[in-house]
Amino acid sequence: MPVKVSVVIPVYNPGKYIEDCIASLRRQSLPPDEFEAIFVDDGSTDDTPARLDALAAEVANMTVIHxxxxxxxxxxxxxxxAASQGEFVMFVDNDDYLGDEALERMYDYAVANGADVVVGKMAGKGRGVPVELFRRNHPRATVDNAPLIDSLTPHKMFRRAFLDRIGLRFPEGRRRLEDHVFVTEAYLRAENVSxxxxxxxxxxLRREDASNAGFQRFDPVGYFQNLREALDVVEKYTEPGPNRDRLFRRWLRNEMVERMRGKRLLAAxxxxxxxLFTEIREVVLERFGPGVAAGLQPTQQVVAALIADDRLDDLVAFAEWEASVVSRAEPDGVEWDGGVLRVGLSAELASRGTPMTFPAEGSATPLTTPPASVEEAVDWVGAQGVAGFERATVDLLLRKRASSAQYFQPVEFTRETVPGEDGRVRLVLRGQAALDPATGADGSPLDAGLWDVFVRVKLGGWTKESRLGPVPLKGRTAADAGVAGGRVVLPYWTTKEGTxxxxxxxxxxxxGLGRVTCGEVTITGDRVEVPVPFHVPGDTPVLLKLTRGSGGASAKVPGTLRPQGSTALLEAELPVADLTGAPWQVALSPAPDAPEPRSHPxxxxxxxxAGRVQVMPVRPLRPAAGKRLVRRARRLAGRLVARLRARGR
Structure with a gap:
């Protein structure tokens, strides 16, 4: 069968970090005979070459080149x-990994949309990844209608015939930003990008030892010379004007201004x-006209102006002020409503622990000359923030703790100007988010695991993220668990931070099932009813597991959770004739159709x-008794091991 996708993985001394990459390739839903993985070992000096040779000998669709x-x-x-045989080529770094269905989904999407390039959604663990680009699918994206230019890493799928037709290859040698040169040209010359x-x-992923190539300190002279090559590509395939300025703005913002502001500058x-300042200023003066910086956010415009004006000391002073600015998001109610979790919130900027205030009157006056002082720069930024408040937004994201996969949730919000001290005002965003477990992962149900809630604020020229909270109820539930979308979802405040x-x-x-008492259990003939602390949007099928004694016979009994005020009523018909002998322990599976259903005692x-069902309390195991059982089990295990050793002598 023809190879659909060739996965190319450059390898250099990854050690243990390559294992997740290998495992993800072996889990791909695309059949093994429809893709190949080519590991190119670039002179590794650790155990990786032997590991890859063994892998290639074991797995037919994986090869290694040394x-x-x-x-x-x-x-x-x-x-x-050059060694690939696939219709498409996918580039993966040796310390990253793929989603299990990545190759199949990206290939099918490419074919469906006739794409030369497919950009798949990314999740960053300790590394920044584009956020706005992945708000929704873009079947026909360009650098004009989508923020493609924000994603210049090579981790994409490219049509091999397209790369061959335009002769596109990566710059080689010890250098930086080879991916910027490659990907930018691909974007600008592709028939379609999806x-x-x-x-x-x-x-x-960012390695625990922070030894990813991209995290190493670089030589500014060489780095910005390589950056100029990316700018050369833009100049070659665009005409002078607003579109070129907008593309250039990406490098000015990400590679220059962001290195010269806030905590990042102060940490250097x-x-x-x-x-860095010397090399950045040289590129700014050499390559960027006034239209490039004019489209930046206000704080970024100030930094760009100070760079051009050769004022490093003022940049540091401005960074010290800006480093104190954070976003703060406070919860305003967490409750279930018809299977959807409604989360109220308010968000604003804060500085040095107090709400940030702005001048009462805004001004959209452009920054045509560098500010005369840092104080003037701060005043200008504040006036711009008020003038642009009608464009301020707030988003709520769910981010899975284990993988950093994140998803936007619907938010309705309003903007409010709140009087502050000395005639100044606070700029506050108030909203309510709707978290639907059935569709919260871009239309799919949320996966099992822990999900942190983040609030993303665009206000006053900043884009800031923060957790929702803290509240003083650390470690406690924020609402009862909800059974919705085939999931059991419990909102709670984290123990450490209260978010x-x-x-x-x-x-x-x-x-909270342990709070149910025997007095609340109603038996009517063979029918049992129990109030449980769950929210359900309507009649919800569940499963009861009955187990006789400790580990004896068992039976599964279908049941229903029905809404009853703020809780739910568990109803089931018991197989009374079968419940003979010792007492039967009862466990509830609220979401029996979940990928990994769980039963809760x-x-x-x-x-x-005498044909009648009796309800008996189950005494929880006391901690001291539990410890005694563990010690006893250890003693018995020790004696058994000693006997086995004695027999073996």
Whole structure:
């Protein structure tokens, strides 16, 4: 069968970090005979070459090419591309990994839309990834109608015939930004680029030892010379004017201004700070006209103006002020409504622990000359923030703690100007988010696990993220668990920070089932009714698991959760004739159709005497008794091991 996708992985001394990459390739839903993985070992000196040789010998669709160290990823990617047989080529770094369905989904999306390039949604663990680009699918994206230029890493799928037709290859040698040169030209010359945003295709990881190539300190002279090559590509394939300025703005913002502002600038050693400033200023004066900086956010415009005006000391002073600015999001109610979790919130900027205030009157006066002082710069930014408040937005995102996959949730919000001190005002965003467990992951149900709630604020020229909270109720539930979308979802306040999070299909004690008492259990003939602390949007099928004694016979009984005020009523018909002998322990599976359904014990047992069902309390195991059992088990295990050893002598 023809190979649909060739996955090319440049490799250099990844050690243990390559294992997740390998495992994700072996889990792909695309059949093994429809894709190949080509590992190009660029002179590794650790155990990786032997690991890859063993892998290639074991797995038919995985091969390894060994070569002398070239110094960077460009040459191994080109070598892998030359050896590839696939209709499409996908580039993956050796310390990252793919979503299980990534290759199948991206290939099908490429074919459906006739795409030369497919950009799959990314999740970053300790690494920044584009956010706005992945708000929705873009079947026909361009640099004009989507923020494609925000994603210049090579971790995409490219049509091999397209790369061959235009002769596109990565720059080689020990250098930086080879991916910017490659991807920018691909965007500008492709017939179509498609952005797949409803599934996390690529997980971009920062190693625990922070030894990813992109995190190493670089030589500013070489770095910005390589950056000029990316700008050359833009100049070659665009005409002078607003579109070129908008593309250039990406490099001015991300690679220059952001290195010269806030905490990032302050963290740089003074000598390195000066080196960066010198090289950045040279590029700014050499390549960027006034239209490039004019489209930046106000704070970024100030930084760009100070760079051009050769004022490093003022940049540092401005960074010290800006580093104190954070966003603060406070919850305003968490409650279930028809299977949807409604989360109220208010958000604003804060500085040095207090709400940030702005001048009462705004001004949209453009920054035509550099500000005379840092104080003047701060005043100008504040006036711009008020003038642009009608464009301020707030978003709520769910981010899975284990993988960093994140999803926007619907938010309705209003903007409010609140009087402050000295005639100034606070700019506050108030909203309510709707979290639907059935569709919260871009139309799909939320996966099992822990999900943190983040609030993303665009206000006053900043884009800031923060957790929702804190509240003083650390470690407590924020609302009863909801059974919705085939999931059991428990909103709670985290123990460490008191911020909002969701536990999906993994909570046990916090569900509150231990609060049910025998007196609340109603038996009518063979029918049992029990109020339980769950929210359900309507009649919800569940499953009861009955187990005789400790580990004896078992039976599964279908039941229903019915809405009853703010809680639910569990109803089931018991197989009374079968419930003979010792008491039967009762466990509830609220979401029996979940991918990994769980059963939660209820604090009572059932026993049938003379044809009548009796309810008996189940005493929880006391901590001291539990410890005694553990010690006893250890002693018995030790004796058994000793006997076995004695026999073996």
């Amino acid at each position: 070569q002398e160290a070239s110094g960077w990823s460009g040459k191994p990617r080109n070598v892998g591309m 952005v797949l945003s409803d599934y996390v295709c690529y997980y971009h 050693p003074e000598d390195y700070r000066k080196e 909002l999070a969701l536990d999906v299909d993994s909570a046990s004690k916090r569900l 209820l604090p009572f047992a059932l026993r049938v005497k």
